[in-house]
Amino acid sequence: MATLSASPSPNPNPNFRSPTDQTDHDPESLPHMELHPSSDQDPTPNSNPNFHAVLPTPPEAIAPAAAAAPSLLHISFNQDHGCFAAGIDHGFRIYNCDPFREIFRRDFDRGGGIGVVEMLFRCNILALVGGGPDPQYPPNKVMIWDDHQSRCIGELSFRSEVRSVRLRRDRIVVVLEQKIFVYNFADLKLLHQIETIANPKGLCAVSQGVGSLVLVCPGLQKGQVRVEHYASKRTKFIMAHDSRIVCFALSQDGQLLATASSKGTLVRIFNTVDGSLLQEVRRGADRAEIYSLAFSSNAQWLAVSSDKGTVHVFSLKINGGSPGIDRSQSASDPVCI
Structure with missing residues (x-):
């Protein structure tokens, strides 16, 4: 009401x-x-x-x-x-x-x-x-x-x-x-x-760029995210992880989505339009609880904070012309703060 x-x-x-x-x-x-x-x-x-x-x-x-x-x-x-x-x-x-x-x-x-x-x-x-x-x-x-x-x-x-x-x-x-x-x-x-599936953390992200609204939220399955493109009236479901989604972030223009699961070892970056996996970066080998993800304003950097007391900053090398993983970045060493 x-x-x-x-x-x-x-x-x-x-x-x-x-x-x-x-x-x-x-x-x-x-x-x-x-x-x-x-x-x-x-x-x-x-x-x-x-x-x-x-x-x-x-x-x-x-x-x-x-x-x-x-x-x-x-x-x-x-x-x-x-x-x-x-x-x-x-x-x-x-x-x-x-x-x-x-x-x-x-x-x-x-x-x-x-x-x-x-x-x-x-x-x-x-x-x-x-x-x-x-x-x-x-x-x-x-x-x-x-x-x-x-x-x-x-x-x-x-x-x-x-x-x-x-x-x-x-x-x-x-x-x-x-x-x-x-x-x-x-x-x-x-x-x-x-x-959505049970969402006690209230996970949700919306684009802020001038133009149409893109909204991201958990789907109805474990590890799934839902992307709503309101301008084109299209809904895209992405199976981002095998484990439960604990954190995600959307770029300002709504074109890129970063996700992390309860394992906390890998962060994946997706194209929100077609759901393709663009890049995968490794936070570490040990399990961790991811607290937050954040793109820089130009989407060239991604920051990841966790319960390990560190902030990892990854350089994003995404080729906008071809979907798929940029393998050169999959195992790259981040800047750790």
């Missing part, structure tokens, strides 16, 4: 760009989020005493707590990797990457844990999901937060807990344990539902 409220006010916060300001940085405009209440929806605040109303008090007015350091519940980059957001047990923080500095924080009173915080580039709109022992919002709801107004302007409710959220300028993607929902950003209209 989607609930909408009034449109955002002008931006009073210099750390966030308004949708119109953001077009100077990105060629495609961001959603303006001019949302209005529906006649059959209840606009009243949440009356559940287990969750807390958002405090509009500016963060500068909140006295620093003398309690223990906050507990980290979630961390994620924005779409161009220029910022990252951290959800903690009483609010969220936003940091600039280069130069590294905290650029914004919001603390909620009386608990207020945020288990998911997803940015939309650098604009004022964020997607929040409650988390931790004292969540700010129910864990089965996605709250669309407008930091211009210091309040939520819309919400999406589900029957089970939300595992992750992905944002684009035109879409909101919500990931549950075994289902994914794709919504139009402007009016929160449901566009697509996808069933």
